[in-house]
Amino acid sequence: xDTQKLIAMxxxxxxxxxxFWEGTLAGEFRLQHGDSGLxxxxxxxxxxxxxxxxxxxRAASGRATLWSWVVMHQHYFPAFADKLPYLVAFVxxxxxxxxxxxxxxxxxxxxxxxxxxxxFDKISDDRAIPKFTVVTR
Amino acid sequence: xPEKRQVAIVGVGQTDFGALYTNKDAQRDxxxxxxxxxRLALDDAGLRKEEVDGLLTARIHYEHAGHVLGIPGxxxxxxxxxxxxxxxxxxxxxxxxxxTGQADVIACVYGNNGRSVKMTYGGAYTGSPTTRYxxxxxxxxxxxxxxxxxxxxMHDYGVPDGALAPIAINxxxxxxxxxxxxxxxQISEEMYRESRxxxxxxxxxxxxxxxxxxxxxxxxxxxxxxxxxxxxxxVAATAARGSVSNYYTSTDFFYSAxxxxxxxxxAGSGYGPQDMDCLQIYDNFxxxxxFSLEGFGHAPRGEAWKWASxxxxxxxxxxxxxTAGGHTAESYMQGWGHHVEAVxxxxxxxxxxxxxxxxxxxxxxxxPIVTSHILVGE
Numbered sequence: 001x002d003t004q005k006l007i008a009m010x011x012x013x014x015x016x017x018x019x020f021w022e023g024t025l026a027g028e029f030r031l032q033h034g035d036s037g038l039x040x041x042x043x044x045x046x047x048x049x050x051x052x053x054x055x056x057x058r059a060a061s062g063r064a065t066l067w068s069w070v071v072m073h074q075h076y077f078p079a080f081a082d083k084l085p086y087l088v089a090f091v092x093x094x095x096x097x098x099x100x101x102x103x104x105x106x107x108x109x110x111x112x113x114x115x116x117x118x119x120f121d122k123i124s125d126d127r128a129i130p131k132f133t134v135v136t137r
Numbered sequence: 138x139p140e141k142r143q144v145a146i147v148g149v150g151q152t153d154f155g156a157l158y159t160n161k162d163a164q165r166d167x168x169x170x171x172x173x174x175x176r177l178a179l180d181d182a183g184l185r186k187e188e189v190d191g192l193l194t195a196r197i198h199y200e201h202a203g204h205v206l207g208i209p210g211x212x213x214x215x216x217x218x219x220x221x222x223x224x225x226x227x228x229x230x231x232x233x234x235x236x237t238g239q240a241d242v243i244a245c246v247y248g249n250n251g252r253s254v255k256m257t258y259g260g261a262y263t264g265s266p267t268t269r270y271x272x273x274x275x276x277x278x279x280x281x282x283x284x285x286x287x288x289x290x291m292h293d294y295g296v297p298d299g300a301l302a303p304i305a306i307n308x309x310x311x312x313x314x315x316x317x318x319x320x321x322x323q324i325s326e327e328m329y330r331e332s333r334x335x336x337x338x339x340x341x342x343x344x345x346x347x348x349x350x351x352x353x354x355x356x357x358x359x360x361x362x363x364x365x366x367x368x369x370x371x372v373a374a375t376a377a378r379g380s381v382s383n384y385y386t387s388t389d390f391f392y393s394a395x396x397x398x399x400x401x402x403x404a405g406s407g408y409g410p411q412d413m414d415c416l417q418i419y420d421n422f423x424x425x426x427x428f429s430l431e432g433f434g435h436a437p438r439g440e441a442w443k444w445a446s447x448x449x450x451x452x453x454x455x456x457x458x459x460t461a462g463g464h465t466a467e468s469y470m471q472g473w474g475h476h477v478e479a480v481x482x483x484x485x486x487x488x489x490x491x492x493x494x495x496x497x498x499x500x501x502x503x504x505p506i507v508t509s510h511i512l513v514g515e
Contacts, residue, residue, distance in 0.1 A: 009262065011220035011269040015248070028393065042270045068289040070281050071337035080275040085337070088276045088287045090386055098384065100271040112292040129273060 003123055005079035010127060017043040018059035024128040028059040029118045040102055041097040044134035063094040064132060069103070069110060091116055091132055104133045141236045143499035145362035145369040146228075146512065148182025148355030149477040150174040151317065154468035157349045158319045164253050167197050168205050170351030173247030175206060178353035183366045184242060189355075191240030193231055195223045196471070197248040205245065213240040219249070221421055222363045224472030225500060225508025231356045241361065245354045247473045252349045267383045279338035280422050282343055287424040288338050289407035297473060298338070302329040303447045304423040304458075305342040305465055311452060312462025316489035319348050320466040343423040345464035352473035354480075359515070368484045368514050373497075374405030375510040382505075391503040395432020398507045402499075403434075406511040410434045413511075414495040415457040415482050417475035419502035420464045429501040433509065457492045472502055483514040 013021045020043060031039040034047025034055045046053055069089040070073035075081055087106060092098050103110075104119055116132040123129060152173050157165070163399045171194070179186055180382045194202045196219030198430065203209050213234050231243040259278025262268045269447040271277065290296060306329065312318035324342060332341040362369035380387055380394035403409050410433060418429045427441035436444035450458040453507065461478040468474050479498040481487045487495075496514045 006273065009269065009272050011273070016171040038425075040271065042267050068285045068292070070288060070339075071334065072275055072281060073334040073337060074259065074278070076257065077272065077275055085334070086275055088274050088281065088285075090384070098382075098388070100274055100384070102274045105373045112289055136502050 001083055002079055007124060007127060009077065009079055010129075011042070016045070021127070023057065023059065024065050024130055025122070027120055029062050029093075029130055030057040031060045031093070031097065032057055037097045041093070041096055041099055061094045064091040064116040064118065065110055066103075066110065066114040066116055066134075067092050067098065068112055089132065091134070102131050104131050107134055110134075138150075142238065143359035143371060144235045144356055145359045145371045145515070146354055146356050146476070146480050147362045147365050147367065147369060148178040148184060148353070149480045150177025150181055150353045151470070151474060151477050152350045153317045154319050154348055154350045154470075155317050155321065158252070158406075163349070165250045165349045167248035167250040167351075168202055169248070170250060170349060170414060171207055171246040171353065172351070173199050174248070174351035174353035175244060175246050176462065178244070178355050181367070181448070182355045184355060188242050189241030189244045191234055192244045193217065193227050193243060195219060195227055195245070195247045195473075197246065202246060203392045208244070211240070213243065213291055215388065219471070221419060222502055222504040222506040222508065223373075224476060225419075225502045225510065226377065226506055228354065228356070228372070228476065228510060229377055229508065232375055234373050235356060235358060242355065242357045245356070246351075247353065247470065248351045249470060250349050251347050251469070252488065258347070271384075275292075278336070279385050280339055283422040283424055284336040284339040285386045286390055286428070289388075290424065290427070291338065294442070296442050299330055299378055300442040301343055301423040301427075302326045303445055303450065304420070304426050305329055307447055307450050308420070308459055308463040311460050311490055312466035314452075314488070315461050315467055318462045318467040319346050320462070325451040339422060339424070342465065345421050345469040348468055350468050350470055352470050352477060354473070354476055363515070370480045370483050371515050373511045373513040374402045375508070376401035376405065377508045379506055385505065387505075390428040390432070391507055392428070392432050392438070393509040395429065395503050398509050399433040402509045402511055403450045406513070408497060408511055408513075410499075412413065413497055413499045414455065415460055415479070415492045415498050417460075417479045417498060417500045418458055418463075419472045419504065420459060420474060421469075421504075423465065423505055426458065428443035429503040432503055432507070433499070433501050452490055452492060460487065460490050460492060472500070475500055479512050
């Protein structure tokens with residue numbers, strides 16, 4: 001994979017999401033919590049219950065379950081051209097929010113509902129991407 | 138408060154999608170495609186352009202459209218974005234505006250030059266604050282988000298591979314009887330199963346076509362419609378509900394929003410799901426048909442994949458679906474073509490694909506804006 005092309009696609013680090021991206025480098029998956037206490041991902045400008053702008057970032061458990069996945073065969077992104085076909089997973093964090101991600105070393109047999117845990121793929125000195133692994137019992 | 142006026146669709150127009158598709162290198166203008174459809178719809182209604190006092194555009198902008206179509210000063214003018222959910226929304230807005238007397242004759246005009254401009258419906262990620270978070274894993278394209286739902290649906294209800302084949306095959310069967318359809322060749326279950334994956338579990342034949350075309354609808358009051366030449370098609374009820382999140386993937390397959398819309402559209406029209414003579418279901422990707430059938434009470438929850446057998450959904454079956462060929466075979470006009478087909482079926486103008494004795498049709502779109510209308514021939 002052409003890492004430079006992937007880096008160009010990443011969400012730019014801004015004041016609104018810096019805590020999240022610093023968390024990925026520190027090995028934490030951080031969620032934003034507004035004054036209602038509802039966790040949110042990715043960053044949003046206000047709390048969806050109160051519309052308050054105050055928020056703090058807290059480390060989530062890193063635990064999630066596999067809601068579903070697809071195997072992408074169609075070429076859309078130059079950065080992923082040599083990865084085809086590749087897996088994209090839709091997972092629900094233990095704290096509630098859903099996110100798109102991928103699985104590292106997925107087992108041959110996947111099933112919806114599988115327990116997952118976050119890992120971080122450090123793709124450059126200053127960027128890491130959260131991915132998930134299936135928790136083996 | 139005065140009684141609400143009733144509303145009818147009185148004019149439909151659409152381009153010859155198949156003919157447009159044959160020239161692969163054409164560079165078509167979306168406004169020209171919309172204009173062509175508007176001309177046909179006005180002729181169909183027997184109305185003059187000067188009588189149009191409301192213009193709603195989709196995928197093309199109202200300002201340029203009003204100018205080039207020569208409708209620069211209607212009482213009502215606005216545009217809706219070029220997403221498939223908006224065809225149902227446009228009709229709802231038109232109905233409300235006519236009901237309340239803000240306009241008398243509304244033209245809804247849609248132009249789509251997606252093929253000319255080489256639309257891919259995937260690979261862009263800068264238009265939303267959150268899509269970059271998906272793109273960094275290679276996630277993109279509405280079809281992949283629907284594939285995500287369908288894998289989960291298969292898991293939840295024990296659905297085997299290949300269960301979508303009847304939906305794809307039925308669309309091609311119907312398109313074979315539609316002179317303007319793009320994909321008129323029949324496909325077999327074997328061809329379906331052997332077609333390549335786009336986003337596994339969805340295959341090529343589960344996907345809508347990308348093609349050029351235009352569609353226009355003319356709506357007016359039912360009173361006015363009765364003075365026009367063709368059978369009025371009354372909008373007996375219409376309803377919507379948003380079901381939005383960061384993702385096109387809905388974790389209940391749009392079920393709760395669909396149930397709410399279904400309840401209102403059936404109560405509002407006085408008809409139930411069993412009363413429909415045909416269904417025109419928004420089918421950007423084939424799983425959406427299953428989600429729609431369940432959400433709107435046509436099939437039991439979790440069983441639409443068994444319910445939607447080829448026998449049942451064929452033109453001469455118990456509940457014909459997407460009789461013009463839908464988005465995977467007729468044309469990807471983002472639900473607009475489905476409206477045209479509903480009107481033509483009710484008028485008895487569908488030729489070789491006519492459903493016998495068709496008086497009541499339902500449009501359904503299960504998407505981040507769930508919409509449905511019940512259309513009744515007067």
